[in-house]
Amino acid sequence: MSSRTITRADLYEAVYARVGLSRTESAALVELIIKEICDALATGETVKLSSFGSFIIRSKTERMGRNPKTGVEAPITPRRVMVFKPSNVLKARINGLTVEDEEE
Amino acid sequence: MIKSELVLKIAEQNPHLYQRDVENIVNSILNEITSALANGDRVELRGFGAFSTKKREPRIGRNPRTGEQVDITGKVVPSFKQSKDMKARLNMEPEKVQKKTPSKERAKSA
Numbered sequence: 001m002s003s004r005t006i007t008r009a010d011l012y013e014a015v016y017a018r019v020g021l022s023r024t025e026s027a028a029l030v031e032l033i034i035k036e037i038c039d040a041l042a043t044g045e046t047v048k049l050s051s052f053g054s055f056i057i058r059s060k061t062e063r064m065g066r067n068p069k070t071g072v073e074a075p076i077t078p079r080r081v082m083v084f085k086p087s088n089v090l091k092a093r094i095n096g097l098t099v100e101d102e103e104e
Numbered sequence: 105m106i107k108s109e110l111v112l113k114i115a116e117q118n119p120h121l122y123q124r125d126v127e128n129i130v131n132s133i134l135n136e137i138t139s140a141l142a143n144g145d146r147v148e149l150r151g152f153g154a155f156s157t158k159k160r161e162p163r164i165g166r167n168p169r170t171g172e173q174v175d176i177t178g179k180v181v182p183s184f185k186q187s188k189d190m191k192a193r194l195n196m197e198p199e200k201v202q203k204k205t206p207s208k209e210r211a212k213s214a
Contacts, residue, residue: 006140006147014136015129029114029129034152036113040105042193048106052134053182057194080194082153084184094142094157094180 008034041082053086141182153186 008030016026040047041055048054058081065076111130115123137147137155147155162178186194 004145006136006145008149010140011133011136011149014132018132019125019128026129029118029126030133032114032117033110033130033133034149036110037105038152038190038193040110041190045105047110049110049130049134050107052138082186082190082194084153084155084182086182086184090138090141090182093138094182096142 044080049087051087051089053084053090056083056085057081058083144180149187151187151189153184153190155182155184157181158183 008027011030012023012027015021015030016023019026021029037047037055041057044057046054046056060076060079060081062078063076064073066073107127107130111123111126114130115121115126118126140147141155141157144157157180160179160181163176165174165176166172167174
């Protein structure tokens with residue numbers, strides 16, 4: 001099966017097809033939604049999107065790592081990372097199962 | 105922030121739209137991502153991150169309490185990788201973030 005990559009342009013198109021807005025406005029709204037999600041995450045806030053999943057910011061403490069090529073030990077600085085926790089509905093839909101939660 | 109708060113925020117910035125419409129827009133984005141993943145496609149959102157799926161082979165697990173063997177069926181799991189931009193943004197020093205705009209102004213006035 002041909003695996004393709006969905007990008008922002010496809011999201012604009014999906015919004016345009018489902019909601020009665022112009023292409024330009026659909027694109028602007030998709031951008032705004034992504035921006036608002038990013039802004040919330042940048043402040044360390046968790047973003048929970050029901051029946052999809054949650055984006056969580058985790059703080060990692062410093063630990064010793066190793067350069068896999070040279071084997072030299074190097075400290076890994078403390079950092080913040082963004083992780084995605086998929087909801088059960090999303091997991092079920094990806095496995096081709098239907099969930100009562102998703103009617104339509 | 106939860107979905108309804110996101111919808112409210114967007115609706116406030118777009119007074120000509122009904123909240124219901126905004127909710128529809130958010131849902132169609134999430135739906136598009138979900139169906140793409142269900143198709144086995146990848147979703148790449150520059151500046152945010154990329155969604156993909158990974159296949160898990162069937163295996164024999166064990167109930168950790170009883171030690172009993174359990175068959176675990178194969179499945180597909182969603183996975184997400186944050187973008188470089190997002191990584192940089194999360195780890196920027198607070199002073200650096202604030203400096204970004206003033207430095208531009210300083211360059212202009214100089």
